[in-house]
Amino acid sequence: MSKTALITGATSGIGKATAQILAKNNYKIILCGRREDRMAELEKELSQLTAVHSLLFDVRDKQAVSDCIASLPEAFSKIDILINNAGNAHGLDPIQTGDLDDWDAMIDINVKGLLYVSKAIIPQMIERKSGHIINIGSTAAKEVYPNGNVYCASKHAVDALNQGMRIDLNPFNIRVGAIHPGMVETEFSEVRFKGDTDRADKVYQGFTPLQAEDIADIIHFVVSRPYHVNIADLVVMSTAQASSTIVKRD
Numbered sequence: 001m002s003k004t005a006l007i008t009g010a011t012s013g014i015g016k017a018t019a020q021i022l023a024k025n026n027y028k029i030i031l032c033g034r035r036e037d038r039m040a041e042l043e044k045e046l047s048q049l050t051a052v053h054s055l056l057f058d059v060r061d062k063q064a065v066s067d068c069i070a071s072l073p074e075a076f077s078k079i080d081i082l083i084n085n086a087g088n089a090h091g092l093d094p095i096q097t098g099d100l101d102d103w104d105a106m107i108d109i110n111v112k113g114l115l116y117v118s119k120a121i122i123p124q125m126i127e128r129k130s131g132h133i134i135n136i137g138s139t140a141a142k143e144v145y146p147n148g149n150v151y152c153a154s155k156h157a158v159d160a161l162n163q164g165m166r167i168d169l170n171p172f173n174i175r176v177g178a179i180h181p182g183m184v185e186t187e188f189s190e191v192r193f194k195g196d197t198d199r200a201d202k203v204y205q206g207f208t209p210l211q212a213e214d215i216a217d218i219i220h221f222v223v224s225r226p227y228h229v230n231i232a233d234l235v236v237m238s239t240a241q242a243s244s245t246i247v248k249r250d
């Protein structure tokens with residue numbers, strides 16, 4: 001029987017590419033996100049390949065998170081794989097001039113949202129003594145770069161939660177691992193720079209950045225390992241990137 005994967009942040013970038021590759025490989029897919037039009041379009045595309053169900057919620061809304069997950073129809077209610085991917089950076093400012101709303105957004109989405117979704121799904125994995133949680137961190141989970149302060153803190157928290165989940169869920173045979181990408185050309189920088197596409201485009205100029213499909217391919221590899229193999233922590237950067245601040249550009 002094919003496995004069911006729930007992917008948060010499936011309406012664009014890494015989450016969307018992950019839904020596409022898993023659908024091609026016969027996983028049943030639960031798409032999560034806020035943008036209804038994009039979700040409907042993706043559901044239509046993937047329904048040609050596999051069974052797909054869409055859940056519209058904001059990960060910051062803990063009641064909506066638990067209600068939506070509890071509302072899943074029986075065919076989708078057993079979640080084998082949770083991919084905690086929803087997240088973003090908001091702003092790139094020194095700590096002394098950072099915007100409080102940006103800070104709230106990053107902590108509420110990247111950290112608390114990930115916790116709310118996990119909390120709604122972990123009990124059924126414990127009950128079955130089986131399940132796989134993949135947390136999408138970042139190179140910003142491993143190092144701090146200028147003006148990255150709160151985004152880096154939120155991703156360091158993801159790294160800590162990934163380790164904490166793996167430890168606490170160890171008695172229940174649940175796989176937990178993180179994937180930490182470097183710069184991936186998605187809508188990430190457009191969101192970070194609040195729609196300033198010129199500034200966003202510059203982030204990926206002069207070198208070959210990772211694409212969402214590169215990370216999706218790795219996620220597919222991770223979930224398709226034999227069950228006794230858990231890829232616990234994986235950092236991936238484009239060849240041109242050596243660290244958060246060192247990128248070889250033309």
Ligand code: NDP
Nearest residue numbers: 009011012013014033034035058059087138184186187188
């Ligand atoms: P995108 O901006 O392309 O995708 C972000 C996704 O998160 C969207 O589907 C968006 O959906 C969803 N999302 C954002 N806020 C919320 C919310 N409040 N509630 C529910 N869903 C939300 O960026 P990426 O694909 O690049 O980012 C995916 C993950 O990868 C993030 O955790 C990011 O931090 C991480 N990452 C990205 C890197 C990069 O360079 N791009 C590098 C390292 C890590 P919607 O708006 O429809 O809700």
Ligand code: 8X3
Nearest residue numbers: 138139140182183244
């Ligand atoms: C995103 C990586 O370095 O663009 O998590 O902030 S970076």
